[in-house]
Amino acid sequence: MTSPFEPHDVTWNRVSPRLVTAMLVPAAISLGIPAVVGVVLATTVSSWFWLLAGFPALFLVWSILLVPRQVRAIGYAERDDDLLIRKGVMFKSMVVVPYGRMQYVDVEAGPLDRKLGLAKVQLHTASVGTDAQIPGLPPDEAARLRDRLASRGEARLAGL
Amino acid sequence: MSTPENGLDKREPGLDKLDQRGAPDQPGVPDQPAAEDLEWRRVHPITPLVRGWAVVGAAIVILGQQSLDGGPRGGLIALVTSEYWWTLFAALAAIALVGWGYSVLAWRMTTFAIGEETVHLRRGILFRQQRHARLDRLQSVDIRQPLVARFFGLCELTLETAGGTDSGVAIGFLKGSDADELRAELLARAAGLKVARKSPVADARSRTTPGTVTAPAGTGVVGAPVPGTQDAGTQDAVEQAGPGLPGAPEPTAPASLEAPQVPVLTVPLGRLIASVVRSGATITLLVWALGVLVVMIATGELAVISASLPAVLGAGGYLFGRLTGEFDFRVAISPDGVRLRHGMLETRSQTIPPGRVQAVRLVQSVLWRGRDWWRVQVNVAGYGGESEEKNSVLLPVGTRDEALTVLSLVLPDLGVDEPRRILDAGLDGDSRAESAYVTAPRRTRILDPVAWRRNGFTVTGRALLLRRGRMVKILDVVPHERTQSLGLSQGPWQRRLGVASFQVHSTEGPVHPEVPHLGADDAARLMADQALRARTARASAGPERWMERQDE
DSSP states (O other): OOOTTOOTTOOOEEOOTHHHHHHHHHHHHHHHHHHHHHHHHHHHTOTTHHHHHHHHHHHHHHHHHHHHHHHHHOEEEEOSSEEEEEEOSSSEEEEEEEGGGEEEEEEEOOHHHHHHTOEEEEEEESOTTOOEEEEEEOHHHHHHHHHHHHHHHHHTOOOO | OOOGGGGGOOOOHHHHHHHHHTSSSSTTOOOSSSSOOOOOEEOOTTHHHHHHHHHHHHHHHHHHHHHHHSSSTTHHHHHHHSTTHHHHHHHHHHHHHHHHHHHHHHHHHOEEEEOSSEEEEEEOSSSOEEEEEEGGGOOEEEEEEOHHHHHTTEEEEEEEOSSSTTOSEEEEEEEHHHHHHHHHHHHHHHTTOEEOOOSOGGGHHHHOOGGGEEOOTTSOOOOSSOTTTSOGGGOHHHHHTGGGSOSOOSOSSTTOOOOOOEEEEEOOHHHHHHHHHTSHHHHHHHHHHHHHHHHHHHHOOTHHHHHHHHHHHHHHHHHHHHHHHTTTOEEEEETTEEEEEEOSSSEEEEEEOTTOEEEEEEEEOGGGTTTTEEEEEEEETTOOGGGHHHHSEEEEEEEHHHHHHHHHHHSOOOSSSOHHHHHHHHHHOOTTSOOSOEEOOGGGGGTSTTTTTTOEEEEOSSEEEEEEOSSSEEEEEEEGGGOOEEEEEEOHHHHHHTEEEEEEEOSSSSOOOEEEEEEHHHHHHHHHHHHHHHHHHHHTOOOSSTTSOTTO
8 A cells, every 4th residue: 555645746855864963952951851860869869769760761762763763754845836744753744735825934943953054944824733844954945945935925826 | 914924915016005104193194196095083982981891890800709719708798898898989980990091092092994905903002003904805894792882882893804813903892883884895895896985984874875886997887786786697695595685676775885685594592592401511511510419418518519610600601601692693695795693792793705714614413413403613714713612603503404504605606516415425424325425444443433434525626525523423614725735644553554634724713624544545645636626726716805706
């Protein structure tokens, strides 16, 4: 059986592998600190604190294993009339956004993203349900995509 | 204007000039012959009185809560009966004075004007706000009459644009007849009819005659939106309601811009009450009451009652809101779209122009199945947010025929020969019966043991129909040209079974069209084909200004 996430006429663009770092650093901070605190408390106060250390550590290992696959799974493709974005390893999802339905495009980059040379492009339609974001793009690619999407949206303008 | 579509908006150069012209402090000075002179008007002078009541009411409610919740028992009563009783009333009077004073200031600072293509509203005391809403982006026009305003015969007019929550323009309060005139004018302008007048609303009746309402040049001869003088081809709505139309072509209200409306149906009070009684909230309430009773008898503690009071009040409040909000629900059709009128304490009169409905849901809970009652909800851009529950109902409860009639008012043409068969199959058919629906494969019964036979979709020439649910039956109808974006998702179990769930993203509202667990091939094909269909449908979609011809 063919996967519905592999339309035959589409070549997928991948995002930058640096996104792995960008996603793992916050995870390492938010999970690593409780883990370290847990280890310290476990060795000094009570061995019950190994539980406190264990869960964050487990999640951290899990993310380190999963995030690279997740990043590889993110893809986007510009077709003539719409943009395709797919993501997910276990829970896959794909969204088709027609250019004519786009209301505006956001380009965002946090401090870590900027350090790594990454940006996130997010498309907004009149629907709040449209979850169309492409993280981990190099800034020039993000700018190119933004301009291209904006111009295509204008060319295919329609109301709601 | 704060609508997000601004970025991609096709702005004519003249329009930008118009927007800037609203900004100077002396409006309406005709400095250029081509420019529009805006007539800035105030809302009704009684408005501050009506708005001020809200402050007093809130103060009383807060006081009441304080005396109930905290402090010594009967604190408020002790105060009232003591010699310092007057302090309470002095405080209330002070609050009222502040509230009314603020409202008077707010009233003085609020002005609005109707331009050729925009509505302008200026308001705010410290933080001035100017809002320009483009009329061709208008999604709906509602007239709301809260209880206090009703004593004075005042209404608030709300014009929704598609900018999301709080993007509308609320003009209030106005005299009832003024609000009606204003609505008629707004709708006529939004429809693309040129309204040749610059006089305040109050003068509209005396000054305006049908002759002053003319279609834009080049669209042929079109008169005021009255039956008989209209181009039948552009007026599906009127044709729809054909049998009920007054036969005489002669306009009944010659001096009004008001489009004629034809009543379609009303919801009898008995049925509304019965439908609310047969709702999940009532059942929950009863079960809860029973549980409380049992616990009380078992433990002999009366405190159980007061402990469960908040939940009971919550459910009761919801039911009360349903009853009063949907009281005396009337549906009518006019060339300007569907008209809804409902409410007991606060009456609402809604107008949804043609083509503004983004998606429709017909839903039936298991308790309504015996009577075959259905509820019809819609997504209209701008109706989202907290007022969703009050605004987005097209029919609170109705028989199957009524529900389908209401559906046909907003989506007159499904693009099939026998719409009734397709709709019936969508309402309560399943995969055991032969139908046009593509259904979820049998292997998905492990994922959705109850409703797997119902999950399915079908495509007509004009719309996508998605059905699902067995206990709560749902049929979602999305016109092809209203598709925003499409989504496909698949979890690990679904991948093992080779199925995927399909979603259509619509604007904010109660309708979230989706079908779970479609066969992977069906889902992939639907995704590809629907994107194409949406594109072609948009290319041939009717104009935003619904009175303008397609072939201009």
